[in-house]
Amino acid sequence: MDKEQPNLLDGVCEEYSINPIAIWFMRQAGRYLPEYRDLRSRSRGFLDLCYTPELSSKVTLQPIERFDLDLAILFSDILVIPDALGQKVSFVDGEGPKLDSFIKFREGYEFNEEQYLKNLKPVYDAVKLIKTRLRNTKPLIGFSGAPWTLATYMVEEASSRNFSKIFKLIESDLTSFEELMDILKKAVVSHLISQAKAGADILQIFDSWAGALPDQEIEKWVIEPTASIVDQVRSFYPSIPIIGFPKGIGLNYVNYVKRTKVDGISLDSSVSVKWAAENIPANCTIQGNLDPNLLVAGGKEMIKAAEEIVISLRERSHIFNLGHGITPSTPTENVAVLVNEVRNLGQRYR
Numbered sequence: 001m002d003k004e005q006p007n008l009l010d011g012v013c014e015e016y017s018i019n020p021i022a023i024w025f026m027r028q029a030g031r032y033l034p035e036y037r038d039l040r041s042r043s044r045g046f047l048d049l050c051y052t053p054e055l056s057s058k059v060t061l062q063p064i065e066r067f068d069l070d071l072a073i074l075f076s077d078i079l080v081i082p083d084a085l086g087q088k089v090s091f092v093d094g095e096g097p098k099l100d101s102f103i104k105f106r107e108g109y110e111f112n113e114e115q116y117l118k119n120l121k122p123v124y125d126a127v128k129l130i131k132t133r134l135r136n137t138k139p140l141i142g143f144s145g146a147p148w149t150l151a152t153y154m155v156e157e158a159s160s161r162n163f164s165k166i167f168k169l170i171e172s173d174l175t176s177f178e179e180l181m182d183i184l185k186k187a188v189v190s191h192l193i194s195q196a197k198a199g200a201d202i203l204q205i206f207d208s209w210a211g212a213l214p215d216q217e218i219e220k221w222v223i224e225p226t227a228s229i230v231d232q233v234r235s236f237y238p239s240i241p242i243i244g245f246p247k248g249i250g251l252n253y254v255n256y257v258k259r260t261k262v263d264g265i266s267l268d269s270s271v272s273v274k275w276a277a278e279n280i281p282a283n284c285t286i287q288g289n290l291d292p293n294l295l296v297a298g299g300k301e302m303i304k305a306a307e308e309i310v311i312s313l314r315e316r317s318h319i320f321n322l323g324h325g326i327t328p329s330t331p332t333e334n335v336a337v338l339v340n341e342v343r344n345l346g347q348r349y350r
């Protein structure tokens with residue numbers, strides 16, 4: 001990455017007059033919000049919220065209206081990709097996602113981009129509607145799952161603890177796995193470009209299960225595919241900032257940033273921000289990384305941890321966030337207190 005190049009995320013924050021420290025939360029729209037639970041209970045299901053632009057737009061704006069956060073993130077899910085590819089996804093309350101048979105899906109499957117984008121049209125319509133409703137007051141983040149994380153859901157057909165099916169597939173039928181990763185690379189590029197085309201200002205790539213891979217496999221299944229995706233998106237949209245979130249990869253965060261050339265890196269809570277401040281290349285924005293459990297607990301511990309993060313990153317381009325998504329048991333009061341605190345810290349340290 002060229003050191004002289006201006007950081008694209010700083011550019012967007014400046015364009016939208018966000019300062020001094022931008023703040024948003026992963027899963028900022030969700031079950032911890034009473035207004036979300038209300039809308040969700042009257043809906044026909046989680047995916048219906050994702051595929052109905054009016055509802056997706058409403059939910060996207062809920063946390064913005066309540067907390068005046070600096071950035072909005074499209075309300076959708078990473079699993080709309082397998083769903084749109086033809087491996088149907090459903091969400092059973094309290095059980096998480098369930099996907100149709102992977103074996104059936106793979107039988108003679110070919111990627112049909114036209115059909116895929118048709119299936120995802122409601123998502124792009126939601127992006128357009130949200131952009132209209134935001135009236136250019138805040139940037140909108142679009143997103144996608146990364147190929148590895150999407151592949152784990154597709155092969156395991158649900159959330160997994162031990163990833164036994166996908167590791168077995170890699171060992172017994174590498175060609176099939178590589179074919180799946182190739183389809184997913186195309187699907188992710190196409191989904192991200194379509195969100196940019198619809199008006200998304202920033203893109204984030206979630207690789208939530210990157211940390212399940214041994215070190216030597218992270219290069220092959222996390223870094224290489226992401227580098228290729230970033231490259232391809234940039235060939236269409238050279239100035240849209242891209243944030244990577246390869247959760248749980250520890251020291252490999254440095255290599256990930258260097259090789260993928262993302263504009264921002266979202267850190268999980270296990271990473272020391274002091275270490276990150278010294279080791280992540282200087283032109284990459286650091287996003288993160290308060291432990292979501294501290295937001296549930298609130299109080300002095302939360303404030304102290306937030307201050308430590310802000311101080312450690314005061315010399316860096318920094319977007320305040322959590323190390324992972326907000327959990328359903330988070331009290332909304334704690335979120336309001338934290339947002340206020342980060343605003344004060346921004347005044348004091350920036």
Ligand code: CP3
Nearest residue numbers: 026027028029030046073074075076077078096206208325
């Ligand atoms: O951040 C936001 O507010 C935007 C919306 C968003 C959701 N999911 C909404 C959601 C985003 C960016 C995601 C990403 C996502 N989805 C990831 C990557 C980030 C991460 O958390 O690691 C993953 C792995 C998923 C897959 C997924 N979606 C799971 C495993 C589950 C079930 C677990 C759960 O929390 O119930 C979901 C459902 C989901 N996605 C909900 C929300 C608000 C809860 C749905 C509901 O019951 O109302």
